[in-house]
Amino acid sequence: MTSTTPNDTDVLDFWSGGAGRWRVERDGEVQYISDGRRTFYRDSNGAAVELSGRGIRMPWLTTHISPIDLVGQSGVLHQMTRDVIALTTPVPVRRDGRPAWSTLLGRPGLTITIDDRSGLIVELSSGRGFALTVTSLSSGPVDDDAFAWPWPGNPPVEEVISDRQRTIxxxxxxxxxxxxxxxxxxVLAAIASSTVVDDARTAVxxxxxxxxxxxxxxxxMQLRKFTRFEREKIRDEAENLRALLDNANDATNG
Known part of the structure; x- marks a missing residue:
């Protein structure tokens, strides 16, 4: 997301209602909304686009970080806390007037700070000048309407997908x-030689x-998928799904 402020800082407002419900605004405009069942984001043209739960989807809005990168099980912060190892003993700090803990992560110059009360990541910074900070963190009831369709008109009719189609x-x-x-x-060579993401997509x-x-x-994909163990897991799952679909086809034809 391109910065809208003179000092090149993006300010995003997040609401979480549990059970996968999220609302993300920038400058008072909804950029991301999820009621726990369906998820939509605003693309670069201002149109509402639904994020499909079928397979892996990553909307490339711009080269900057976006709400899509931050929230959910595939969000960058969730992945980092799950896969990156702390290098130093966490030390107590205060962020935005609240007690928190800070530690250096398993890559040079990357520091993470976690809120003591909620367990949320409230600060992420690197030695190269990148920083993400959560301020004005608060808790309390959030009205269900906050996670309802926020744009003019009605949401598109939900497509019903069968279990078989999901498997396919x-x-x-x-x-x-x-x-x-x-x-x-x-693949890595093709991506490395690309100037922008669209070039990488075309090359791949x-x-x-x-x-x-x-x-x-x-x-x-995460780079860890290239390890021998992860490659074998991917092949095993692919083979199991192929066998499942073949058996289903045989049963249908029989």
Whole structure:
């Protein structure tokens, strides 16, 4: 998201109602809304776009950080707290008048601060000048209307997806990821030689022959997926889904 302030600082307001419910605003405009079942975000043209739960989707809004990158199980902060190891003993600090804990993470110059009461990440900073800070953190009841459709008109009709279709979609995503880990050297070279994300998407799609969903899944992969253990897990899941679909087809044809 491009900064709207003179000092190149983005100010975002977050509301969380539990059970996957989120609302994110910037300058009073809703950028991201989820009622726990359906999730929408505002794209660069101002249109509301639904985030599908089928497979892995990563909306590339701009080169800057966005609400999509921050919240949910695939959010960068959740992934970092799950996968990155603390290098130093946490020390007590205060942020925005509240007690918190700060520690250096398992990469040079990256420091994380966690609120003592809520367990939320309230500050993330690096030695290269990047910083993310949560201020005015508070708790209390949030009206259900805060997570309702916030834009003019009605939300699009929800598409009903069968379990079989979900399996087919997941299998297609895994096939794309399997192809990427098998050709990881070529994939990394294609991404590294790209100037912008759109160039990387085109290069990966051309290299692997993947569709839009598969290409975005490859671009959203974590580097740990290239380890031998993770590669074997991906192949095993892909093979299991192929067998499941083959058995279902045989039963239908029989």
């Amino acid at each position: 979609d997941r299998s297609a995503i895994l096939e794309a990821i399997t192809s990427a880990v098998d050709r990881r050297t070529e 799609a051309g290299l692997l022959g993947t569709d839009e969903a598969g290409t975005d899944a490859v671009l959203a």
